[in-house]
Amino acid sequence: MDIKKETIASLHEKLVNKDITAEQLAAQTLDNIKANEKQLNTFITVNDKAIEDAKKVDAEGINGPLAGIPIGIKDNIVTNGIKTTAASKILYNFMPVYSATVMEKLAAAGAIDAGKTNLDEFAMGSSTETSFYGTSVNPWDFSRVPGGSSGGSAAAVAAGEVVAALGTDTGGSIRQPAAFNGIFGIKPTYGRVSRWGVIAFASSLDQVGVMSKRVEDSATVLSVIAGHDAHDSTSSEKEVPDYRANLSKDMHGVKIAVPKEFWHEGTHPDVLDNVNKALDAYKKMGATVEEVSLPTLKHAVEVYYVLASSEASSNLQRYDGVRYGYRAKDVKNIKDLFVNSRSEGFGDEVKRRIMLGTFALSAGAYDAYFKKAAEVRTIFINEMNDVLKDYDLIMGPSTTTPAFKIGEKVDDPLAMYMNDILTIPANLAGLPAASVPAGLADGLPVGLQIIGKPFAEQSVFNAAYALQEENKFYEQIPTALKGED
């Protein structure tokens, strides 16, 4: 069986019909991952207990769509008894004693944790190049990045190591790698999924989401992981729909807004070409597509880097070498222990963000940076919500370019940050947003971004599903893997 060609539904059918046991599926998944690891580096830790877990599922029976299905888990989601590092040296030996709520929910549904996928250190980055465990590579072209920060999850799905993976998205960390790897990825509405047990980066922006080749597979997983959690007071009490059962590709009468600022000068013409073709397809399906304006978009990157860095500098204060993680040796006193553990344990990008945030929150800079950014955020949220009063969806490119070369931007943080301009808006406004494959530009995947109204994940899934059924992009095998089949 070639997992690359399977879906959650097709694997479920095989498990129910006993064509394969959960144990066999888990064993094959781990073998595949281990065989690919040298080339792709998608996982930081493979879950060697997966086969044991799968045996239990076989004993209990295949109850529900995720029972026995191996799923990749981004390594900033804590997993009881499975090392969780956030791709940082400072957590190189961290063994959680509890699991994130999303993991409890997956386990209750019988899903199998295949292992912990690579990411940029503490999810700060757009390429996985800031990972302490080395960069992952793009299965479409091994010389290119898989994007980030959920690059390991995206590449693992694109390479067919797992049918679905969890990611987190603070400024585009699910959608950008989904676009770069030719897969689907959704960041739900802020509050849709519990953040309990998710290693905090920027708490007003972070959200857990799903990545898969097929839209319907992410729909299945999101219905399982979403919902209110007493451990996360920002999680919503709104009922969770069965996104999969409600999938519809009917686009008649759907009103799509296209912000003209998304067509900015830095965007690659081949990206725009693919996005325009997708928009034409929606028109043919009966949707209306109209241009709108988001004048404050030009300040989105500024707002994001002030707020995300400020929240990060506060959230990352907890790493001090005292209670867990890396502890510096040969220190004279407690202050040295803090400073040396942090300085030796954090990588350069994390240090930059902590310093940016500490600066923005410091006396003298607070009003001009932190407070100002929070005010501009309000203006921007209002602009987005005004558009969504008149339209069902906002669409545009997910990224300004296809996957870039490994090493190309790693020494220029500002260029790396500007990459995020198209994905940041949904995080600032807390809106659900997805990337769905639109086509290829010079052999590299391009993603269409779909942003919905708060808690309208179903509309986002439906629009993505309509395009998927039109272009059937999931049939494509990543170029760099073709020779291996």
Added chain:
Amino acid sequence: MISKDEILHVAALANLKIDANEVDSFVSQLDKIVGMESKLASVDTTGVEPTYNMGDTNSVFREDKGIHTQTREQMLENVPEVEDNLIKVPTIVDKEDDE
């Protein structure tokens, strides 16, 4: 412009030490990023309330009742140095500071 002294001050506030040979590259990178962020000054935000938090819930109440979470042994599992079930750390007050 953000100066070298400011960067070193910010690093100290964040309990970070920057190697001498890396200071210049941190200064030039952070200067560029802060320069980008400074463009926010051009937006008129008179009368606009800041957005610091997200989510549709404001206050959450629960019964004031203790719940069982982890055991002491579990809580100490990840501690780098433990002695007599306590977290061991180096000197908190330097002797020189006392004199």
